[in-house]
Amino acid sequence: MIRPATLREAVAARGEYRAGGTDLLARRRLGLHDGEVVDLTHIPGLAGIERQEDGAVRIGALTRIADVASHPLVAGAYPALANTAGSLATPQIRAVGTIGGNLLQRNRCPYYRHPAFSCFKSGGDGCPARHGDHSHGVIFDLGPCVSPHPSSIGAALLTYEAGVEVAGRGRLSVADLFGDGTDGRHDHRLGPGDVLVAVYLPPPLEGERAAYRRVTSRALAEWPTVEAVCRLALDEENRISVARVAVGGVAPIPLRRPEVEDALVGVSASDRTAIERAARRATEGADPLPQTSHKVPLLEALVADVVESAAAGDAHTEAGRAERGLPTKSGRL
Amino acid sequence: MIIGFRLNGQEVTARVDHPASLLDVLRDQLGAYGSKNACEQGECGSCSVLLDGELVCSCLVLAADAEGSEVTTVEGVAPEGELHPVQEAMNRVGAVQCGFCTPGFVVAAVDLFERNPHPTSREIKEALAGNICRCTGYGAIIRAFEELAGREVR
Ligand SMILES: Cc1cc2nc3c(=O)[nH]c(=O)nc-3n(C[C@H](O)[C@H](O)[C@H](O)COP(=O)(O)OP(=O)(O)OC[C@H]3O[C@@H](n4cnc5c(N)ncnc54)[C@H](O)[C@@H]3O)c2cc1C
Ligand code: SF4
Ligand code: FES
Ligand code: FES
Numbered sequence: 498m499i500r501p502a503t504l505r506e507a508v509a510a511r512g513e514y515r516a517g518g519t520d521l522l523a524r525r526r527l528g529l530h531d532g533e534v535v536d537l538t539h540i541p542g543l544a545g546i547e548r549q550e551d552g553a554v555r556i557g558a559l560t561r562i563a564d565v566a567s568h569p570l571v572a573g574a575y576p577a578l579a580n581t582a583g584s585l586a587t588p589q590i591r592a593v594g595t596i597g598g599n600l601l602q603r604n605r606c607p608y609y610r611h612p613a614f615s616c617f618k619s620g621g622d623g624c625p626a627r628h629g630d631h632s633h634g635v636i637f638d639l640g641p642c643v644s645p646h647p648s649s650i651g652a653a654l655l656t657y658e659a660g661v662e663v664a665g666r667g668r669l670s671v672a673d674l675f676g677d678g679t680d681g682r683h684d685h686r687l688g689p690g691d692v693l694v695a696v697y698l699p700p701p702l703e704g705e706r707a708a709y710r711r712v713t714s715r716a717l718a719e720w721p722t723v724e725a726v727c728r729l730a731l732d733e734e735n736r737i738s739v740a741r742v743a744v745g746g747v748a749p750i751p752l753r754r755p756e757v758e759d760a761l762v763g764v765s766a767s768d769r770t771a772i773e774r775a776a777r778r779a780t781e782g783a784d785p786l787p788q789t790s791h792k793v794p795l796l797e798a799l800v801a802d803v804v805e806s807a808a809a810g811d812a813h814t815e816a817g818r819a820e821r822g823l824p825t826k827s828g829r830l
Numbered sequence: 831m832i833i834g835f836r837l838n839g840q841e842v843t844a845r846v847d848h849p850a851s852l853l854d855v856l857r858d859q860l861g862a863y864g865s866k867n868a869c870e871q872g873e874c875g876s877c878s879v880l881l882d883g884e885l886v887c888s889c890l891v892l893a894a895d896a897e898g899s900e901v902t903t904v905e906g907v908a909p910e911g912e913l914h915p916v917q918e919a920m921n922r923v924g925a926v927q928c929g930f931c932t933p934g935f936v937v938a939a940v941d942l943f944e945r946n947p948h949p950t951s952r953e954i955k956e957a958l959a960g961n962i963c964r965c966t967g968y969g970a971i972i973r974a975f976e977e978l979a980g981r982e983v984r
Binding site for chain 2: 498517519523525527536538586587589718
């Protein structure tokens, strides 16, 4: 294991980076990785949350997920990000896993994670899931790999139009970090020597509101079947003036849904019928696999739900969060 | 590399030659078998320990991270020969069947009651979400801690 003390040393080191290590160590246990580990945790300045002079908020890549969920700067101005961070995985994982590791974690496909199978993601050729069990798979079949991207935080950051800073490469949008989903081999577009340094959240809009929702097969701790994030600004007449919607669990990348965003603009925040109509456009262009058609109605309903929840602003009150099963402050989530 | 840390109040050292997990070192080198090894994937919580007071899965934490810190395992939640109120609550209600998950639940619940002596049912479930039990169906476990939440813990 290499333990660089500076960013420069980390960039020069060869091996797989380790932040919280919750994904990397799990893969090592499965025999998917036995190479060199480059530990980033001894480099100063990579963790922490602060407001910049221009009003943007900088979150260091090694900031723990639990801290993203509970930090007042995030919970106050970027509540959908805080809720996403507080809803994913388990208390034990959130205490160790980092925001950078969440974005760059490898795929959760059971074939990829099983040493007996080889596929595009593990360096082979072919996708056993496409012809086998892909009930966890995508409905937007954008490339050769049919497993959904694992990062919940990725979807939240798309709605906030966040950027990331990569050592030596400068700023990249979160959308560029993930690409267009046609590359079946990688889960993100960083390569050897690319150290993710920080995430930048642009200043919030006046009076904006947001929400995060997920569908799971178990009340807590389970990976989402589908998930959705929505961020809205309303005009004086309570009509939606800005909408940002992104979804997860349905594509090889966290996916923004501009079709829904366009359809929401001008809609009254209390017009459920119009919101539901707009939400149905979340599946426009979807091409479900034989075993994933159940995700089509799930996604449409969830998007309607997350938009209504954002419009009602109830993700911003403790009572609203408890009601919707979102973590509350007292739970230190 | 030789690492040193405090395990349940006692100074210990261990040799780590590869990116070993804290769980490996606890069980294979330090004879602390209370923390269980079930999935090594962060899914079950049976390896839960407190690392400087923070609830973590020791299977996914590098042993090297423990250097200089305080690690509390189920063996250390109460003085020798005594039970922590969390353990007494589980005993009272019979919240144990095979017992494999129990050390993880005990450590997670000790952490919860340290922070919040009177958690609601929802807070109990959130705090224990990272721990899986294959036997009890959780009913008795949740009940034990609901009961405890209604009493004065410390
Ligand atoms: C039971 C369970 C449920 C879960 N549910 C969810 C869920 O619902 N949603 C979700 O999003 N996640 C979920 N996760 C995954 C969890 O969020 C990730 O394991 C965690 O975020 C990874 O962060 P880390 O810091 O531990 O990453 P690491 O394991 O340290 O790293 C992951 C990858 O990113 C790379 N990397 C990390 N940091 C950097 C950096 N700064 N620069 C360059 N490369 C870097 C590493 O090289 C590695 O390839 C779940 C995990 C478990 C165990
Ligand atoms: S879905 Fe992706 S990760 Fe799973 S087997 Fe196919 S190529 Fe591999
Ligand atoms: S053994 Fe660590 S979570 Fe299961
Ligand atoms: S008592 Fe058997 S796993 Fe919980």
